[in-house]
Amino acid sequence: MSKRTSLSARLILLFVAAELLLIGVFATGSFLFSRRRLHKSFDTALRAHADAFSTLVREGKDGTLTVTLTEDSTSRFVRKRHRDVFAVFAADGARVDSELDVEPAPEWATYVEKRQFRAFTIDGERYRGILYPSHATLEGEAPGNKAKGSRITIFYAGTTHDLDDDIEDIQEFMLIAGGTIILLSTLAAFGITKRVLKPLHDMTNVAGKIDAVSLNRRFVVKRLPSDLQPLGKSFNELLARLEGSFDRERRFSAEAAHELRTPVAVLKSGIQAALITPPDQVRDREALQELLEDVERIATLCESLLIVGKPSSSRARDVQISAQDIVEVVMRVVDSLSPSAERVGGSIRVHTELDGDGVVLRTDEDSASRILTNLVENAIRYGGDGVEVSITLRASDEFEAELIVEDNGPGIPPELEQRLFERFARGDESRTRATGGTGLGLAISRALALADGGRLVHEKANGGDGARFVWRIVLLA
Amino acid sequence: MRILIVEDEVRLARNIKKGIESIPSFVVDVCHDGIDGQHQAITSSYDLVILDLMLPGVDGLTILQSIRAKGLTLPVLILTARNTKEDVIRGLDFGSDDYLGKPFDMGELLARVKALIRRSHNRPDPKLRIADMEIDTHRHIVRRGTREHVLPALEYRLLEYLAYRANEVVSKTDLLEHLYDYNWEKFSNVIEVYVSALRRKLEMDGAPRLIHTLRGQGYILSQNPPGESDP
Numbered sequence: 121m122s123k124r125t126s127l128s129a130r131l132i133l134l135f136v137a138a139e140l141l142l143i144g145v146f147a148t149g150s151f152l153f154s155r156r157r158l159h160k161s162f163d164t165a166l167r168a169h170a171d172a173f174s175t176l177v178r179e180g181k182d183g184t185l186t187v188t189l190t191e192d193s194t195s196r197f198v199r200k201r202h203r204d205v206f207a208v209f210a211a212d213g214a215r216v217d218s219e220l221d222v223e224p225a226p227e228w229a230t231y232v233e234k235r236q237f238r239a240f241t242i243d244g245e246r247y248r249g250i251l252y253p254s255h256a257t258l259e260g261e262a263p264g265n266k267a268k269g270s271r272i273t274i275f276y277a278g279t280t281h282d283l284d285d286d287i288e289d290i291q292e293f294m295l296i297a298g299g300t301i302i303l304l305s306t307l308a309a310f311g312i313t314k315r316v317l318k319p320l321h322d323m324t325n326v327a328g329k330i331d332a333v334s335l336n337r338r339f340v341v342k343r344l345p346s347d348l349q350p351l352g353k354s355f356n357e358l359l360a361r362l363e364g365s366f367d368r369e370r371r372f373s374a375e376a377a378h379e380l381r382t383p384v385a386v387l388k389s390g391i392q393a394a395l396i397t398p399p400d401q402v403r404d405r406e407a408l409q410e411l412l413e414d415v416e417r418i419a420t421l422c423e424s425l426l427i428v429g430k431p432s433s434s435r436a437r438d439v440q441i442s443a444q445d446i447v448e449v450v451m452r453v454v455d456s457l458s459p460s461a462e463r464v465g466g467s468i469r470v471h472t473e474l475d476g477d478g479v480v481l482r483t484d485e486d487s488a489s490r491i492l493t494n495l496v497e498n499a500i501r502y503g504g505d506g507v508e509v510s511i512t513l514r515a516s517d518e519f520e521a522e523l524i525v526e527d528n529g530p531g532i533p534p535e536l537e538q539r540l541f542e543r544f545a546r547g548d549e550s551r552t553r554a555t556g557g558t559g560l561g562l563a564i565s566r567a568l569a570l571a572d573g574g575r576l577v578h579e580k581a582n583g584g585d586g587a588r589f590v591w592r593i594v595l596l597a
Numbered sequence: 598m599r600i601l602i603v604e605d606e607v608r609l610a611r612n613i614k615k616g617i618e619s620i621p622s623f624v625v626d627v628c629h630d631g632i633d634g635q636h637q638a639i640t641s642s643y644d645l646v647i648l649d650l651m652l653p654g655v656d657g658l659t660i661l662q663s664i665r666a667k668g669l670t671l672p673v674l675i676l677t678a679r680n681t682k683e684d685v686i687r688g689l690d691f692g693s694d695d696y697l698g699k700p701f702d703m704g705e706l707l708a709r710v711k712a713l714i715r716r717s718h719n720r721p722d723p724k725l726r727i728a729d730m731e732i733d734t735h736r737h738i739v740r741r742g743t744r745e746h747v748l749p750a751l752e753y754r755l756l757e758y759l760a761y762r763a764n765e766v767v768s769k770t771d772l773l774e775h776l777y778d779y780n781w782e783k784f785s786n787v788i789e790v791y792v793s794a795l796r797r798k799l800e801m802d803g804a805p806r807l808i809h810t811l812r813g814q815g816y817i818l819s820q821n822p823p824g825e826s827d828p
Contacts, residue, residue, distance in 0.1 A: 378678050378679065381678035381680075381698070381699045381700055382606055382609070382678050382699055384699070384700040385606075385609055385678070385699035385700035385701060386606060386608045386609045386612065387700075388700045388701075388702070388703070389609055389612035389613055389616065389700075389701070389703055390608065390612045392612075392616060392702070392703035392704070393612040393613075393615035393616045393619075393703060394615075396615070396616055396619040396703065397615065397619055410608065414608065
């Protein structure tokens, strides 16, 4: 049975095979049994006939043996059952009298000992016969009776015509009855299989109709047969998971499209506005400069979208960075962001406890720089005037290092805390471009942290209202 | 015509302003947040508002509601990145006159703005005709008799505004409010200077006067001098 054979076909095939075997064994068995019984009773009757027949053998004065058929005996043995055949043999093997026109084969003698019956055919007529050694006392005793005390052997056979007919009838009955039973039960098996598999087919139909817009459909598990309930349940769970991720993807693409529309609108309107006004070298150069900035903004956004759009699985590659190198990254980020901190009257302080040779962290320069830049930028952007950003790098235990970015600003509003790391969650609901956030910074940072086996969490600041982000990095050595 | 743009994306607002002001008919004011925008829209006289939906402070739909609640009938065009069918329907149902999704085509935006202005003055024909004068609001050319005039922006704007409100007395305050953005210092005698310049051009070859002065009331653009008009 190939793997592709349908379940119902398999069930039916198995059923029919089992049925054939059972019915075959049963029918053959009962047929053989009946045949044996019929043969047995036929043989019993035949033996009685042979026995009775032996009384007809008489010995003449000269010692010759004759079979004397009286009227009575003729009607008993010949006329009535004229198909019976017989042969009488003297003790010396000479044939005395016979209605058998074939010479019994020598091996028949073996049947005498075994008192077995022998089937044979004369002119297409089938017979069943027995060699019967008679102990009968011969009538008409004469001196020197050759046969006296000796045995005569009688071969007596009856036609099995009627018997064969009966046996054929039984055989025929067995075949017809067995065939009908198999046919009917196969049909029943079809019906039953269909019925039994109906819930499965129903499930298939329901499942087949589910597409992206109907992912909210579920099986009513309670209405399924108990052995299909686990399947229904897992299917529902699968659908729920699918729906969830589909929703997330849909929301993401809607959000991404929305986020891209505005910068594209800026770019397009900028080009069109420049084209509407008459050419002017100075103004056109300025316009080009602005357009370049707009394009760069779109490019940054696209790149960020690609990072957060990727499934957040771990990176295959092994990454590592030494403590010295990560401190260098921190210093570089601080250098590049200090001017913007100073612009709002703030400052950035760095505190590292992670020194010593051979300290290695599981991340890389690029990720570290991105995460740190995002965190510090956020602190400056939302920390308010005079914000003080502090960066701490230390080993929290033997397995993890911590990079903490905290500020003394107003902190994360409670309503934002839940979706802080979601894509397009912004500190400023209005999405004012003036602050310049894409709404992807924290989502990207968390994705990068997770990719290296680390974590990025927001914690309540120590004794202040400010935001405190902790990046836990796996410590390799 | 004076248009208000309420758009928090500074760059975009500036580009739209540039685009619209390339047409001599219009002057543009820009607000970058909802609070400012709402205040401007309901206290100043605008001929049209271009409204973003997601704004800091007060959102666009709230501004739209307060404009309509004040009984202002000026056309409002919503210009937003939210362009699903539901958003469009909701925007229109809230009382806006048109809805355009970002990114948009500048040409389409300008055409829609002009169409909305025409409809709001009940002048569907893009050519305004008074007596033997015809103002082509598409090409911004004024023709009187056989003579064609390409007017300086302010003169054209003044004439077009008077033409949209033809046979109606327009006060100097009205003119100052509708022809200048709020950065201008408003001196009423500027209007007189432009009116006389227009008269000089339009009354060449002894053509009859079309812009009449109503002392203490303002101006009226009409074929018939005031007082002689039909009762």
